[in-house]
Structures are given as structure tokens and as C-alpha cells.
Amino acid sequence: MAIKQTKAQKKVQYDKKLCSLLDQYSQVLIAIADNVGSNQLQNIRKGLRGDSVVLMGKNTLIRRCIRLHAENSGNANYLNLLPLLVGNVGLIFTKGDLKEVSEEVTKYKVGAPARVGLVAPIDVIVPPGNTGLDPSQTSFFQVLNIPTKINKGTVEIITPVELIKKGDKVGSSEAALLAKLGIRPFSYGLVVTSVYDNGSVFSPEVLDLTEDDRIEKFAVGVSMVASLSLAISYPTVAAAPHMFINGYKNVLAVAVATEYSFPLAKKVKEYLKDPSKFAVVTAAAPVAAADSSAAPAAKEEKKEEPEEESDEDIGFSLFDD
Template structure:
């Protein structure tokens, strides 16, 4: 008969396992495990098997092991995990893509009834319609101020009712009514709270960012840097093109207003002296692009007209000449 390990031996084994995982993995998902049962957790372990390992444990043990391992390896990045070990949490060590792993974890949610005293994670709305309950059950609806009517010997809810608001505790009447209606309003599973990646800690919302989102945020940042640089007249790489253009506009304005000139300003001065050149330039530009089609059409018409003139001349001769 195998001898059961003592508590001290279990702690030593747990500490060794956690330290081994910290050395082997550089990516960790910190997940909340409230209302997650053992069977559900086992299903999650099976689903992540291959490139991820789920490790649960007491926060005091995990903090102690992380702190001692950080001192032993002189890797202070591990200390960033300690503030995250609050509440009923677990660690998912992974070598896979963080976004894919978090999505896989989110799949394993199980519906649960509304138990008395439980804090509602979402709003619970009872939809209108026939409940299938007999008229003797109307007392539940009256206590909760739910408008009903009797239809074909059963109780029918007239309008949708917000029974429980998010953050409120479930009362005995609400729990009993939802149980009678067969409504399981809540679903529970591991919820990713934070992400640890090579010493950096960030929110799981970052995993949902796409390349387009990053480009948009980068463009917004460049615009802000450009605006600030132009406002304080401080040259930066982002503001340099605008500064050169603005400087050119200023020099050109001086050249137009005075007798001073330079090669780039000559053409502008010519246009100002003779505005008709604007029309000529526009016409020439149109001829280069869309003007080719009308010219070709005109040539086609000329070609079509030439045979017509020849046929008119032939009509003056007799077939017997």
C-alpha cells in the first residue's frame, strides 16, 4: 500500500513544479477560476493539452515559490506575477499563440443556475411568453412585480422584465422563479485577467488588437507628434515635410509680393501676370489624358466621310459610258 505524501512533501513537490514551469515557459495567462468545478477544469486541461499546462494552487504558496525562484535565479521579472495572484486565480503556462489559447479557454463555459446570494455577473432578463406554469404559481410573479395574465390555463408573462441587474445578489424569490422557468442565466469558466509575456504584464484586451488597429493607433500618434512639433516649431522626422512645405510657401509669397525671384517662383509669376495661361495649362492637361479620345473620334468621323464623297462623285456617271 502506497504511503500518502505529507503536507510538507506536497509543498516541496508543488514548489519544484512551479519553478520548473517558470524556467520552461515565458508566457503565462493569469485566469480567474470562480465557480469552476473540478470536472470543468479537467475538460479545460484536456483541451489545452499539448502546448499549455494549467496550474492551480493557493496564492500564498504561489507567491512564496515565485519570490524564492526570482531570488534564486536573479530574474526580477518573475516578481511582476506576485501582484496578479489575488483572489481565486490559476496560471496557464503556454508555448502557443496567446490569442488562440485565450480563445480556447473561453470555449469551456458551463451554464449555471442562479443560486441565492450569488453576485450576478450579467443582467438577467425574463422574456415574455407562456411559462407553462399553472395559475397557482402567480404568487412568485406578484412578489417580483412581473405583469402576467392567464392564457389557456397557464401563466403568461406580458412584457420582458429585468429581474436581476449585474452586480446585485440573487434573492431567494428570483432564484426560485428562474428555477421554475428552467432558466440558467449564468455561465462560468476560466476568465483571462492578465497576460505575462517575458516579464511584461498587460491586459488581455491587447490580444484582440489587429494589424489595422495598430496602424490606426500608430498613425494617430504620428499625427499628434506632427501637430505638437509644428506648434512649438521643433523639428522632427514627422513634421519635417510640413515644415519644408510651409517654408516654401512663405518664400514663394515673398517672391510674389516683391521683385525678388528664384527659378521655382518664375512660373507662378508668369501665371499671375497672364491668368489665361491657367486655361491653356488645363486644356493641355486634358488633352494628355481625356483629349486623346475626342481626337480619335474626330479622325474616325473624317475617315467615314471620305468614302461618302467618292460615292457621290460616282453618281454623276452613266453605266453605259
């Protein structure tokens, strides 16, 4: 027969387990566990078994363990988890891909009835159709202003009705009607709210970013760094190409305005001394285009000439007398 542990012994054992997980894992998903039953949580543990561990517990106990571990190990990164331990939350320690683990967690959702006083996480819409209820149950529909009719001895809902709005509390009439219709409108499971990765904490939406999204955001960041560097004349890798180009423009401007010259500036000075060279360059392109277009036309004319010669060779015409 197993010996029942005291509260103090359970706390010591919990401390050892949490400290061991903090030493082994550098990635943690923080998930809300509202309305999640023990059987459902057990199924989630089984589904994540291998590279992930789900740990539940009192927030005060978890905070205490994290603080002690940070002091003893000298690793203060896990202190970033403390502000996230609010409400009914659990920790999912993992060594796998964060996005894959987060998607796996969302698979284990279980349908739940609408209980009285529960805040609706989604809109609840009752679909039209035959309810299978006898006419004596029409009072429920009348209280909720749901249009119905009697069809073949049963109550039939005529149009879809938004019974409960997201954020509203479920009333007794709504809960009773949904129970009679056999509708379980809500589904609950672990909901990942924050992600911890080697000291960094961010929203789970970051996990949905694609490679193109990362490249785009990186390019925006580089352009901002380059703009700031140019504005304050502080050299950086991002601003270096622009600084070189601007410097070359300045040197070129000095060379054009003075007698100082260098190989790359000679050509510019020649164009400025004789602007007609620009006209020669621009006029050459249309002439070449005209020559190229005239060549096919000449070939076509040449192709038509043999036909005229062939008529002369015959020696008579259809209109000759």
C-alpha cells in the first residue's frame, strides 16, 4: 500500500520536478487551462509525450520555484515567466518545434454544453430546421423570441437565430434550450497565450510568420537603420553603400566644378563640354530601329518580284484578244 505524502513532501517533490524541467528545457509554452477536465488534460499529455511535458500547479508555488532556481543557478532568464503566471495557466516544456507543438495542443478540444453563468467564447447561432420537440415546448422559443411553426406534430425553427453573443453570459433559458436541442456550442482546451524561448517572450502569432514575412520585416528594419545612420552621419553596414554613393556624387560634383579630374569624371566632363554627344547617342537608337524595320520590308518586296516576272514569262494575258 502506497504511503500518502504530506503537503510539505509534495511541495519538495514538485520543486525538484520543476527545477529539473527548467534545467532540461529552454522552450516553454504558457497555456490557459480554463474548463479543461482531468481526462482531457491526460489525453493532451499522451499526445505530447516524447519531446514535451505538461506541468500544472498553483501559480504561487511555480513562482517560488522559479525564483529559487534563478538564484541557485544564476540564470535569470526564467524570471521572464513570472508576469505570465496569471489565472489558470499551465506550462508546456518542449524541445520540439514550437509551432508544431502549439498546433498539436489545439487538436485536443472537447465540446461542452452552455452552462448557466458561463461567458460565451463565441457567438451561438441556432440553425433552422426541425427540432424534434413536441408543441408543448414552444414556451422556450417564445421567451427567446425564436420564430417557430408546428410541422408534423413537432416544433420547427423557421430562420437561424443568434441566441448568444460572444462575451455575454449564458442565461438559464438559453442553457435549457440548447440542452433540449442537444447542441454543445462551446469547445475547450489548452489555449497557448505566450511563448518563452531562451529568455525571450513573445506572442504565439509570431509562430505563424512565414519565411517571406521574416524577410520583409528584416528589410524594413534594415531600411530604418540605414535612414537613421544617414540622418546622424553614423556609419553602419546598412548605410555604408549609400554613404559611398553619396560620397562619390560629392567628389564628382567637385571635379565638375573645378579643374580637378579623375578617370570616372572625364567622361562626364566630355558630355558637359559637348552636349551634342547626348543627341548622337539618343538619335542612334531610332536610326538603328528604322534600319531594322526597313530590312524585313525590303525582303518582302524581293519576294513579290518573282511573281511579276513569272507573269511576263507566260507571254499572254487573260484579257488579250
